[in-house]
Amino acid sequence: VSGPRRLSLPRPARVCAAPGGQPLAVDGRAVAHVRESWLVEDRWWTEQPLRRRYWELVSESGRDLVVFHDLADGRWFRQR
Amino acid sequence: MIACVLIPRFELSVAAGGLESLAGRAVAIAPERGSGPIGEVSGAAQAFGVRAGMALGEGLARCPELELLGADPIAVAAAWERTLRTLEGIGAGVEPARPGLACFSLDGLRGLYGGSDELVLVAARRALDRPARLAAAPTRFCALAGALVTRPRRTLIVRESARAHLAPLPVALLRSRERTAPLVDSLERLGIATLGELASFPRAALADRFGTAGIEAHRLAGGEDDPPRPRQVETPLRESLELPEATGGPALEHALAVLIDRLLARPERRGRTLRAATLAARLIDGGSWRSGVTFREALAHPERMRLALLPRLAGLPAPASVLTLAAECFGPPTGEQHALLDQAGVHRRARLREAIQQMRSAAGADAALRVHCLELDSRVPERRVMLTPFES
Numbered sequence: 001v002s003g004p005r006r007l008s009l010p011r012p013a014r015v016c017a018a019p020g021g022q023p024l025a026v027d028g029r030a031v032a033h034v035r036e037s038w039l040v041e042d043r044w045w046t047e048q049p050l051r052r053r054y055w056e057l058v059s060e061s062g063r064d065l066v067v068f069h070d071l072a073d074g075r076w077f078r079q080r
Numbered sequence: 081m082i083a084c085v086l087i088p089r090f091e092l093s094v095a096a097g098g099l100e101s102l103a104g105r106a107v108a109i110a111p112e113r114g115s116g117p118i119g120e121v122s123g124a125a126q127a128f129g130v131r132a133g134m135a136l137g138e139g140l141a142r143c144p145e146l147e148l149l150g151a152d153p154i155a156v157a158a159a160w161e162r163t164l165r166t167l168e169g170i171g172a173g174v175e176p177a178r179p180g181l182a183c184f185s186l187d188g189l190r191g192l193y194g195g196s197d198e199l200v201l202v203a204a205r206r207a208l209d210r211p212a213r214l215a216a217a218p219t220r221f222c223a224l225a226g227a228l229v230t231r232p233r234r235t236l237i238v239r240e241s242a243r244a245h246l247a248p249l250p251v252a253l254l255r256s257r258e259r260t261a262p263l264v265d266s267l268e269r270l271g272i273a274t275l276g277e278l279a280s281f282p283r284a285a286l287a288d289r290f291g292t293a294g295i296e297a298h299r300l301a302g303g304e305d306d307p308p309r310p311r312q313v314e315t316p317l318r319e320s321l322e323l324p325e326a327t328g329g330p331a332l333e334h335a336l337a338v339l340i341d342r343l344l345a346r347p348e349r350r351g352r353t354l355r356a357a358t359l360a361a362r363l364i365d366g367g368s369w370r371s372g373v374t375f376r377e378a379l380a381h382p383e384r385m386r387l388a389l390l391p392r393l394a395g396l397p398a399p400a401s402v403l404t405l406a407a408e409c410f411g412p413p414t415g416e417q418h419a420l421l422d423q424a425g426v427h428r429r430a431r432l433r434e435a436i437q438q439m440r441s442a443a444g445a446d447a448a449l450r451v452h453c454l455e456l457d458s459r460v461p462e463r464r465v466m467l468t469p470f471e472s
Contacts, residue, residue: 004466004468004469005467006462006465006467007467008461008465010462011283012282012284013284014282027282027284027285040459040460042459050460079461080461
């Protein structure tokens with residue numbers, strides 16, 4: 001039996017963002033609406049601090065998406 | 081490095097009694113019970129455009145001289161078992177994919193055969209009793225791709241990265257895996273011709289379009305693959321009974337009951353229950369028939385085994401001359417002591433454990449997992465829950 005594995009791991013995403021950081025398109029799909037945005041800062045007391053700006057979005061096809069911008073390395077990820 | 085052993089037209093050559101008898105003949109394995117797709121085809125038949133999996137009518141239209149051979153699954157299984165044991169005889173932990181295709185890791189064998197991959201493959205070729213295509217590569221999928229293109233009696237060793245080697249190869253290679261085979265037609269229709277083009281797409285896009293099969297295809301095309309899982313070698317446990325001519329109906333049922341009693345009486349069973357068995361028959365008009373049965377729960381009760389196996393006898397395509405029953409997979413030993421008091425919870429857990437074992441034997445080790453809560457209130461989603469193997 002294979003070992004334990006985590007759920008909801010972040011997957012890299014191609015995000016086109018406005019200068020203010022708001023996503024305009026995710027993996028080629030245009031964003032129709034921003035539902036929510038929040039900041040997660042954690043583990044700041046360790047060697048690997050975590051700083052993420054999350055965005056909950058609705059695509060033009062009506063799909064609910066959650067993406068975040070890793071403020072440490074600048075990359076974008078999708079996460080459910 | 082992973083080695084792949086490919087013996088083309090294995091089933092056909094066994095059914096025809098050797099590769100030599102196929103030379104220049106347009107031959108194919110006949111469909112089961114007279115209808116359905118044809119099996120493996122010879123090179124001469126392939127030259128007429130006949131392919132395995134083609135409807136019989138279409139095959140005959142393309143090649144009117146096509147000869148049909150009855151399938152012989154018993155002989156194929158025996159010949160394949162001999163081949164696997166030959167490879168295991170050189171020390172390889174072999175993972176069989178289907179008759180004629182197997183792979184094994186070279187990592188533990190180099191020290192035994194002079195320290196190089198080439199020498200291990202030479203030893204494997206010497207051990208095999210029939211021409212085979214051998215290739216070694218960083219992954220199983222890449223090794224299979226190498227074995228498909230290498231010439232018989234030649235050996236190919238892929239030294240570059242799997243991704244680079246696979247990049248110019250056609251996506252049709254994905255047909256070799258059960259999960260990714262249905263994707264090939266769609267990918268070709270979309271204009272994705274090579275594995276390199278497929279690997280250049282984002283994995284998320286393929287997952288959106290094709291689901292988990294798309295992720296698997298992307299992994300393979302990108303040079304990722306699981307390591308080989310060697311089979312567990314056990315002493316085969318089988319019983320056979322020669323039948324009088326044209327036995328059928330109650331006599332056949334009686335023969336099955338005798339075989340079950342004999343199999344359960346074998347000391348090698350060591351009190352273990354049976355989880356899966358194979359019923360096979362050699363047919364009077366040549367050829368053979370084979371049918372596997374996975375029991376709903378591991379058992380060693382002759383009457384319950386008879387009830388599970390009896391319906392399979394209705395699938396016999398012709399009268400049988402020899403009936404064989406073989407144990408394929410064992411369960412826990414019998415002889416459990418029952419409790420004095422009724423313990424519903426214990427029974428329930430035992431039944432759950434049994435159901436999980438059964439599911440894992442049918443669908444693989446990952447068939448039963450448990451969602452384990454770690455930090456449900458965490459603001460970081462990947463820290464909240466994880467999947468662990470289910471252990472009741």
